Amino acid sequence: MREQAVAPGGGDVSVTPAVSVNGLSSGYGSVAVLHKVEFTVGHEIFAVLGANGAGKTTLLATLAGLLPVFSGSVAYHGTDVTKLAASESARLGVGYVPQEASVFPDLTVLENLTVGGMIGTRPHEERLEEVFETFPDLRSKLHLRAGNLSGGESRMVACSRALMQDPTVLLLDEPTAGLSPLYLELFFEKVAEIHRTRGVSIVLTEQNATQALGIADRVMVLSLGVGSEPMSADAVTIDLLREGYQI
Numbered sequence: 001m002r003e004q005a006v007a008p009g010g011g012d013v014s015v016t017p018a019v020s021v022n023g024l025s026s027g028y029g030s031v032a033v034l035h036k037v038e039f040t041v042g043h044e045i046f047a048v049l050g051a052n053g054a055g056k057t058t059l060l061a062t063l064a065g066l067l068p069v070f071s072g073s074v075a076y077h078g079t080d081v082t083k084l085a086a087s088e089s090a091r092l093g094v095g096y097v098p099q100e101a102s103v104f105p106d107l108t109v110l111e112n113l114t115v116g117g118m119i120g121t122r123p124h125e126e127r128l129e130e131v132f133e134t135f136p137d138l139r140s141k142l143h144l145r146a147g148n149l150s151g152g153e154s155r156m157v158a159c160s161r162a163l164m165q166d167p168t169v170l171l172l173d174e175p176t177a178g179l180s181p182l183y184l185e186l187f188f189e190k191v192a193e194i195h196r197t198r199g200v201s202i203v204l205t206e207q208n209a210t211q212a213l214g215i216a217d218r219v220m221v222l223s224l225g226v227g228s229e230p231m232s233a234d235a236v237t238i239d240l241l242r243e244g245y246q247i
């Protein structure tokens with residue numbers, strides 16, 4: 001069922017999903033990778049699972065406004081962003097943490113965070129303190145060059161930079177890819193905590209299905225660019241995952 005958008009002149013915003021993806025197709029050049037993907041995200045953690053090459057990164061980059069939409073639409077809180085630039089989505093409260101290292105290596109940790117804090121008007125210090133509440137380890141690393149951090153630390157900085165934007169929707173592309181088991185556990189906990197304490201809606205892609213299911217409310221399995229019907233994380237069975245992971 002399609003939730004209604006906010007009616008002109010005001011309406012019940014409680015029924016407007018944080019994210020609405022309708023018949024979304026996108027890809028590279030003229031090659032479609034995503035085929036009519038369809039889901040909505042409310043105040044929840046929504047996990048997109050799928051094997052390597054399934055189209056998870058393509059989906060999140062499209063949602064972030066970095067890839068052109070071939071057909072279909074994307075809306076945040078009822079505002080259609082299909083034709084808007086990525087910077088416009090960011091202003092609407094969409095934080096995006098790409099899969100690949102996304103810190104500025106030559107800037108310090110503090111400078112990296114400052115870049116994120118350029119959006120919005122809430123005092124910078126206040127936002128920084130909240131970031132330290134989530135990632136206390138960063139406080140002692142503020143003046144280090146981001147390029148000298150470990151993989152896990154640099155992932156924390158990338159995530160914190162998105163949080164500095166005061167997002168209402170956070171797009172996390174395989175946040176645990178390549179992390180050591182210790183950081184992997186920590187990161188899943190942090191994602192759940194960010195959702196709980198900040199009330200941010202989260203779209204997360206993952207190959208670590210078991211852990212993702214542990215924190216997600218609902219799940220969609222992406223297979224060769226085709227999305228399954230979203231389902232409750234509790235309802236996902238091993239058979240279903242096996243089916244979805246065949247590419």
Ligand SMILES: Nc1ncnc2c1ncn2[C@@H]1O[C@H](COP(=O)(O)OP(=O)(O)O)[C@@H](O)[C@H]1O
Pocket residue numbers: 028033050051052053054055056057058059
């Ligand atoms: N820059 C690109 N140009 C062309 N094809 C790409 C590009 N990036 C990814 N693809 C293709 O898109 C498909 C989905 O890739 P991707 O979204 O990275 O999957 P996942 O993140 O699930 O591993 C793959 O077939 C991949 O080869």
Ligand SMILES: [Mg+2]
Pocket residue numbers: 056057058099174
């Ligand atoms: Mg990927």
